Amino acid sequence: MIIVMRPDALQEDLNKVEEKIKSEGLSYHLSKGSIRTIVGVIGDKKIISGLQMNAFAGVEKTVHITEKYKLVSREFRPEDTIVDVNGAKVGGKHLAVMAGPCAVESREQLMEAAECVKKGGATFLRGGAFKPRTSPYDFQGLAEKGLAMLKEAGEKFDLRVVTEVVNQNDIDMISNYADVLQIGARNMQNFQLLKEVGKTHKPVLLKRGLSATISEWLNAAEYIANEGNYNIILCERGIRTYETFTRNTLDLSAVAAVKELSHLPVIADPSHGTGRWQMVRPMARAAVAAGADGLIIEVHPHPECALSDGDQSLTPKNFEATMAEVKKIAAIMGKE
Amino acid sequence: MIIVMRPDALQEDLNKVEEKIKSEGLSYHLSKGSIRTIVGVIGDKKIISGLQMNAFAGVEKTVHITEKYKLVSREFRPEDTIVDVNGAKVGGKHLAVMAGPCAVESREQLMEAAECVKKGGATFLRGGAFKPRTSPYDFQGLAEKGLAMLKEAGEKFDLRVVTEVVNQNDIDMISNYADVLQIGARNMQNFQLLKEVGKTHKPVLLKRGLSATISEWLNAAEYIANEGNYNIILCERGIRTYETFTRNTLDLSAVAAVKELSHLPVIADPSHGTGRWQMVRPMARAAVAAGADGLIIEVHPHPECALSDGDQSLTPKNFEATMAEVKKIAAIMGKE
Amino acid sequence: MIIVMRPDALQEDLNKVEEKIKSEGLSYHLSKGSIRTIVGVIGDKKIISGLQMNAFAGVEKTVHITEKYKLVSREFRPEDTIVDVNGAKVGGKHLAVMAGPCAVESREQLMEAAECVKKGGATFLRGGAFKPRTSPYDFQGLAEKGLAMLKEAGEKFDLRVVTEVVNQNDIDMISNYADVLQIGARNMQNFQLLKEVGKTHKPVLLKRGLSATISEWLNAAEYIANEGNYNIILCERGIRTYETFTRNTLDLSAVAAVKELSHLPVIADPSHGTGRWQMVRPMARAAVAAGADGLIIEVHPHPECALSDGDQSLTPKNFEATMAEVKKIAAIMGKE
Amino acid sequence: MIIVMRPDALQEDLNKVEEKIKSEGLSYHLSKGSIRTIVGVIGDKKIISGLQMNAFAGVEKTVHITEKYKLVSREFRPEDTIVDVNGAKVGGKHLAVMAGPCAVESREQLMEAAECVKKGGATFLRGGAFKPRTSPYDFQGLAEKGLAMLKEAGEKFDLRVVTEVVNQNDIDMISNYADVLQIGARNMQNFQLLKEVGKTHKPVLLKRGLSATISEWLNAAEYIANEGNYNIILCERGIRTYETFTRNTLDLSAVAAVKELSHLPVIADPSHGTGRWQMVRPMARAAVAAGADGLIIEVHPHPECALSDGDQSLTPKNFEATMAEVKKIAAIMGKE
CATH class of the missing domain: 3.20.20.70 (Aldolase class I)
Incomplete structure (x- = not known):
């Protein structure tokens, strides 16, 4: 999950986002641009999919990177099912x-x-x-x-x-x-x-x-x-x-x-x-x-x-x- | 229901449409324009809604005029339900x-x-x-x-x-x-x-x-x-x-x-x-x-x-x- | 821009993506998860918006983070225009x-x-x-x-x-x-x-x-x-x-x-x-x-x-x- | 054009609709069902397409039967254009x-x-x-x-x-x-x-x-x-x-x-x-x-x-x- 912070987000807002991620046992990368900070969350996708990060102050939007389905995916099983x-x-x-x-x-x-x-x-x-x-x-x-x-x-x-x-x-x-x-x-x-x-x-x-x-x-x-x-x-x-x-x-x-x-x-x-x-x-x-x-x-x-x-x-x-x-x-x- | 006949529909096609309507106990009006004939079907709307007239030769399209719901309609009960x-x-x-x-x-x-x-x-x-x-x-x-x-x-x-x-x-x-x-x-x-x-x-x-x-x-x-x-x-x-x-x-x-x-x-x-x-x-x-x-x-x-x-x-x-x-x-x- | 690499992307694919970003004068962060690597691109948004990264081998998808409009945005001018x-x-x-x-x-x-x-x-x-x-x-x-x-x-x-x-x-x-x-x-x-x-x-x-x-x-x-x-x-x-x-x-x-x-x-x-x-x-x-x-x-x-x-x-x-x-x-x- | 009158439309409403149609040089058929009256309008399709019948009292809806394009239609020219x-x-x-x-x-x-x-x-x-x-x-x-x-x-x-x-x-x-x-x-x-x-x-x-x-x-x-x-x-x-x-x-x-x-x-x-x-x-x-x-x-x-x-x-x-x-x-x- 990618969390995009608002341009006017406070350092305090960012701190709360980071604390939440850590408290769930997940890790993250910060990417600070000249206008916005972007937080890339890494870890168990079931936990990530449950995060409600848009509800945090200073968050502009979140973007989900991976799909939730697994068993039916081509990644899980590359050959065609007959x-x-x-x-x-x-x-x-x-x-x-x-x-x-x-x-x-x-x-x-x-x-x-x-x-x-x-x-x-x-x-x-x-x-x-x-x-x-x-x-x-x-x-x-x-x-x-x-x-x-x-x-x-x-x-x-x-x-x-x-x-x-x-x-x-x-x-x-x-x-x-x-x-x-x-x-x-x-x-x-x-x-x-x-x-x-x-x-x-x-x-x-x-x-x-x-x-x-x-x-x-x-x-x-x-x-x-x-x-x-x-x-x-x-x-x-x-x-x-x-x-x-x-x-x-x-x-x-x-x-x-x-x-x-x-x-x-x-x-x-x-x-x-x-x-x-x-x-x-x-x-x-x-x-x-x-x-x-x-x-x-x-x-x-x-x-x-x-x-x-x-x-x-x-x-x-x-x-x-x-x-x-x-x-x-x-x-x-x-x-x- | 309105049945719009194709411009190239034959009289025979129209006859079959008319027969079908009559056989269901419904009545109809014909409206013959210079290019197309239009058939307006009248009668029990439950029967009409079951007609499959697009499947007949010479039919261009059908248009349903009335809604199928009745009990929840304003027509059925004009005053607001509380x-x-x-x-x-x-x-x-x-x-x-x-x-x-x-x-x-x-x-x-x-x-x-x-x-x-x-x-x-x-x-x-x-x-x-x-x-x-x-x-x-x-x-x-x-x-x-x-x-x-x-x-x-x-x-x-x-x-x-x-x-x-x-x-x-x-x-x-x-x-x-x-x-x-x-x-x-x-x-x-x-x-x-x-x-x-x-x-x-x-x-x-x-x-x-x-x-x-x-x-x-x-x-x-x-x-x-x-x-x-x-x-x-x-x-x-x-x-x-x-x-x-x-x-x-x-x-x-x-x-x-x-x-x-x-x-x-x-x-x-x-x-x-x-x-x-x-x-x-x-x-x-x-x-x-x-x-x-x-x-x-x-x-x-x-x-x-x-x-x-x-x-x-x-x-x-x-x-x-x-x-x-x-x-x-x-x-x-x-x-x- | 966020670039999501495919699970089966090769190191060579990633290298080419990184080279392209650098060659455009942009910088980036890598975020390596257990399954996918994600690349966050940072820099001039006009240059970023022109990148065609989905055309690179090993790229699963790209996600644009910021809008292209500027003059009409609330960020550019916080007070209402009359x-x-x-x-x-x-x-x-x-x-x-x-x-x-x-x-x-x-x-x-x-x-x-x-x-x-x-x-x-x-x-x-x-x-x-x-x-x-x-x-x-x-x-x-x-x-x-x-x-x-x-x-x-x-x-x-x-x-x-x-x-x-x-x-x-x-x-x-x-x-x-x-x-x-x-x-x-x-x-x-x-x-x-x-x-x-x-x-x-x-x-x-x-x-x-x-x-x-x-x-x-x-x-x-x-x-x-x-x-x-x-x-x-x-x-x-x-x-x-x-x-x-x-x-x-x-x-x-x-x-x-x-x-x-x-x-x-x-x-x-x-x-x-x-x-x-x-x-x-x-x-x-x-x-x-x-x-x-x-x-x-x-x-x-x-x-x-x-x-x-x-x-x-x-x-x-x-x-x-x-x-x-x-x-x-x-x-x-x-x-x- | 088919004009569907409301179930509660007055005879006076219907009269006005009929007058309007006649005043445009068009003709029509009336189809009176047990609940609704339906008016089928016949005549020059350019005139019909300009009628604003929904604006009349007592009209429930209108249905257009024919398309306005002519020169590009299959009806106008049956063989394929190359x-x-x-x-x-x-x-x-x-x-x-x-x-x-x-x-x-x-x-x-x-x-x-x-x-x-x-x-x-x-x-x-x-x-x-x-x-x-x-x-x-x-x-x-x-x-x-x-x-x-x-x-x-x-x-x-x-x-x-x-x-x-x-x-x-x-x-x-x-x-x-x-x-x-x-x-x-x-x-x-x-x-x-x-x-x-x-x-x-x-x-x-x-x-x-x-x-x-x-x-x-x-x-x-x-x-x-x-x-x-x-x-x-x-x-x-x-x-x-x-x-x-x-x-x-x-x-x-x-x-x-x-x-x-x-x-x-x-x-x-x-x-x-x-x-x-x-x-x-x-x-x-x-x-x-x-x-x-x-x-x-x-x-x-x-x-x-x-x-x-x-x-x-x-x-x-x-x-x-x-x-x-x-x-x-x-x-x-x-x-x-």
Whole structure:
């Protein structure tokens, strides 16, 4: 931590800052410029991160130099993590394609969707049985009935099942049906839920929060890893900006950033990331070219009848065309 | 809902749109301009909100005209709601002042803080026993021990106790100690938690999410009201923007907006809203002038020793000076 | 500047960094932690700000400690600047109220507006003769004819005239008619225009850019001051965020921040800041309570007939009611 | 335009709205729901866009249905525009690569840079002679001397020259040296400058503003086209968001959006878009995969000595490696 003293700070102010640092068992360097004195604090980063130095008289500002997350960092583990989902790999040379409807609506819809995503080349089936919706009056999902359908479809078409967990008390139950537990954007900082999925050994798909920084996202992953579960797949799904043409702004530079900062695999969600089915194809290509380890795409046999997110769902035909293009990009990227 | 057809939409496309609307039991008006046709859909807004019309061929875009929330809207209830917290009122002519440390750290700290916030004019004591922190390595709170201290301090100084709930399974336990259940910004769309606090009849302090729109915030409140609990106090606590000088951007226009759109009381949090103790005083004044029904302010007897948010905590002396100014503004606003 | 070396940086990398610093005539301190080495660079801040240290091998990141602006900083001049506009003061104990239509549309409209803003207590008349509009097909202003009307109205009602400059070649001409040259949000970083108004000695109203940081805004003011013109009035007019209910998000904490960082007066524009006439009154009160030195408000005798920004314009009657409330807040703030 | 009346609007309010519409020579449809009446206005969109209906009593809100730009829209011209820059094409099947230093610093630097970008496969040389800088104390460029160097380097290595115009009075002079006039992000809504470059027939590179919506960006292009100059190349260069790890957030979905909405070619700037040289390569690949018609990349022979933007400049070696990967993606996209 760097502490910048105000130009009008008194020697007494500086003394109190120094005493505080020493009292915490930390050391420091003073750097006296012609206008300001700067204090560089050295020592245990957990102690440093707890210091409240802006509250001291004479302090202009403090700057944190290092990140708090550790287990998920590239420094901690230089080689890429490959998450094994019952034989289907995510990370490294594997391009994981997860596809399916936003919400499970009926057995027929799901079976039809599963068949076509399998045909298009997906290895994971996505589908929500518990839907976090902005309004209490929107469709909230089929709950356990939907999970049973997912499991059936997954088994029938040899697809791993990815589904969202919104209630910490449902984790065990959902684990009986699903292969990957998804933490949605709205729950990225639901720390209780993170801890609970961390206690399982199930693979977790951790979506980036609507306005989460990359640092906050990796700290959220750290909550999971800190409980002993390293089977974490990060997912960039678009951030909130001022632009209204798209539902969110898919931040593909976050994919490149995660590759630099962390050893965890990262995939992209061009469906939620854009909110417009017309843009899913170009952004799917771009995500893979940026280095993503996979894609999660909404596919619905009849988007115009979808109970949620029909606007951003691909038809089976569009999905196949998208996959054909994605595969060519993946080959260049040395994937699959 | 307004459906805007593309200039190149076919008659057949329009027919399918019309059929879909009719099949849902809704009616519509066609408005044919020289370039585009526009379809205005009329009927039950719950059905309309579920339509996925962008997925239809020939549709350029759709525009939602009405909000989904109802119970919390000014339309539903024109007069202001006044929340009664064991005799302390929030809303109407009452200016509620909630103050105290970010986190409960020890009995001594809390008693000292409670004494000085009471002296400064607060009627509510705030303090966290369960802290949602960005990193798993930051101080997570004293849990039930902290709650017991809050209750003791509240009783001793006749202050109502406000504390955050982060785990749905803790609601009953926390309700034994606290008068107001706080839902923090990170949990504003933790719908499970919203439903659970909705089932109690405890007053709920619902903070606006880090990047929640006013509409999403009111829909979150609707989740609580929809379970039967109308004792909701909204709290503007700053939104996330590109500006880095302040921790968040306190959006006081949201206070004015809520007054227009909803009957619920709304308070402001200038501590989290700015992240800098120097700015709490001017923004506390501004919030009351904008029409806020109260303030929630971090006060710590020794901010430089705080375990969290010392940077934005007022000293007891600063709190008293702030309150003296706030009271003058409140008088002009016809409060207290 | 603080240079943070990567954990895997080589001694050779560090040597090159040190050589570069020395070769620029700067000095430095090394702070070697257990994981990272941190280099604090000391010396002439203009030289430091030009260093491109992230381009060196082994450098993880750099952190700038000090701001580049100087002349407009509170450090440079501790006492408040009071701008004298032909006898009307802005800053210190003076609350400046600038009001009038968004655009000058006709002599009748302007005279009617001027009469009513004078009556309401304004001392400045605002009105655009050159309008920067998003679309080339929107009304672009009456140009010099509009300026002549402004001058006439200003003289008749003893109001100082504020009008926007969008073309550097018009500055001399506009200066013949106006008392204050306004630089609009879209031109805040039109550095050529800033330099040109800096060469005059006319008071300049510098609006904050749509997504300008407070630091960038003060650096824009520095461009003007650096040419010798210190008669600068800053104006917070709302920033761009994800929220769509309001046209912009009026950032009143920026008013408090400017008071801390700079000696220049700062006013607020609740009309553009909210885009909704219903919200002008509460936000005008809040701005003054936050410490603003004045307000700029759109008033139109017949908002429903305005050629631009009718949505956010007050009627004369609303303006009077707003001023009555603002004056009470101003009195508490020790203004006027 | 859709006008949504308030639930409590009076018949008299509605009458006034209808009268206003008729008085402007427009027509309308009424759609009376059980709660609200909605008015759809039909007619000349220039007249509609000037209506200030929110200023009428009883109006809740208005929604604009159509965009104001016309000449640059895909509707107006369905086929892709290909801009011919003295034989070098931008758009269609041509991938344009523009590269070079941020600023022209010396003849040696520029010649070295030009040689290596040519070798790497660029067909355009970029370099700034007039630099818009946040602080007046930062390097402002070599002005006309720099332009002469650019022209010399362009001729020697058969590269078209792209350089920024910041002063409307310099356009003729710069046109003597440069092949493409760049309008930087900060000047995207400097409408005077847009009109002036519109009056020339020089190709214009129009960067997206720091927080410009796609709609505002296309309207800015409309200003140029409206003066008769259709030789416009759009450039996505990153938008301002809350994320601080990258300098800006490169919005590649804007590339896909522009392809849908406009016939103009669009390129991407991964250097400014990320601000970190490490991220230029993945984002260059992603941009081409998203459908960009080209790239503009900062390359400096010695980034650590650059006078500006060294942090985001590629070395010649990195540029070559980047181009090798980009070419493979371009081939898949059917480019060059």
